[in-house]
Amino acid sequence: MGWRHWQARRRAAQRAPEARRWVVLDTETSGLDMARDRLIAAAAVAVHWVDGRPCLRPADSFEVVLQCPPGLALDEVARRNILLHGVGRGEQGGGLPVAEGLQRLVDFVDGAPCLAFHAAFDATMLDRACRVHLGAAWAPPWLDLAVLARLLHPELPHRHLDDWLGHFGLAVGQRHRAISDAWVSAELLLRLWPAWRAQGGGQGAWRAAQTLVRARRFLLQNA
Template sequence: MSLFSWLRPAAPSLPVELQQRLDRLPSPAALGECSLREQRWVVLDLETTGLNMNRDRVLSIGAVVIEDGAIDFSQQFERTLQQTALKLGPSVLIHGLGPSAIAAGSAPAEALLDLLAFIGDSPVLAFHAPFDQHMLGRALKEHLGYKLQHPFLDVADIAPLLCPQANIREAGLDDWINWFKLEVSERHHASADALATAELMLILFSRARQQQIHSPLNLQQRLSQWKRRQHSPSF
């Protein structure tokens, strides 16, 4: 046994039914060379107790699917995670999830397992994806002992990559919604924000094809090249 193994939290003990469901989940697929239209994408958004990536917790999850070049409204996901002894911060004023809604939520292990089944082997899109990826990964590890390995692409990077003329690289989701003049009826809860992000992404997929980006792998490669250029020193 490692000298430091006692520092690592023990894997959660799951009921047999949940463990069997977990064991049957498909392995995440790497981004491939199918067309952007052929790829099934899951657009994800989380509401959390705050923005501290190592202390705050996931409160709710919203997700929608883009498939065959359109949002598939028959494939939508929304869960509030039940939490106990939770001290809510100022974020409750934004997402509106109060103690009663959280107390009536789904058991976290079941909700997260439902989410993994919903995602399947698809890649994930999110606005400010590193935050959602980290927070979701922590929750999955804590409640299911599951290591998140799905590819995540950040819509907050894809937008300025494909639309440099907007000159709003550090923009939030609202800035891009306004720039494209999208009509979004609701914001600031997980399912509504996932839907808004998906609507934005449909426009960006069209821009990608115009710029000869035709596959998920190609999009990931172009995004990586763009990010390296953004961080390289300019002379």
């Protein structure tokens, strides 16, 4: 990572504890190979902190379908994944050029702390795409809702997003569509908030989450 990229990430991480706007993200891709597969679509839903509580504003959301490279030959796995997301070649053909779509997403996030369910995948895909198409790393810090959910509710065996949605009675409009998954992930954050606040020890939400994650990492390293 270059010096400028490191500095940008450090500044974003320092601002995160005081941020009053977070962003929950979801990406749809042609597969699960983070080194070779490509982004198909991305969506983001803002979480606003009002009087110490998270709330959602439907108007503060974003979705983009990225243009399929011309002449791209898809293997059978890629075709199945694209059908799963419901974003066909026709819609991709009318999507935004990748660089433009990514820049619009970066502008929407505007440096806010980012969250996703299994965030490492989304973070890696977005970082790689931004480096290739924008010439800059993805700067905003990440928090993994999957990890946080397990830390806050260790009594539950859930691992997959669908498990958590079922537990909290959350309905999703169109599973595996970026905007639907981003929205329901943001709703999951709201459901996690009571336990999150209770275990926060008076810390702000971002610091409390980081404390929980660091404690888990320490226990794993010293097990």
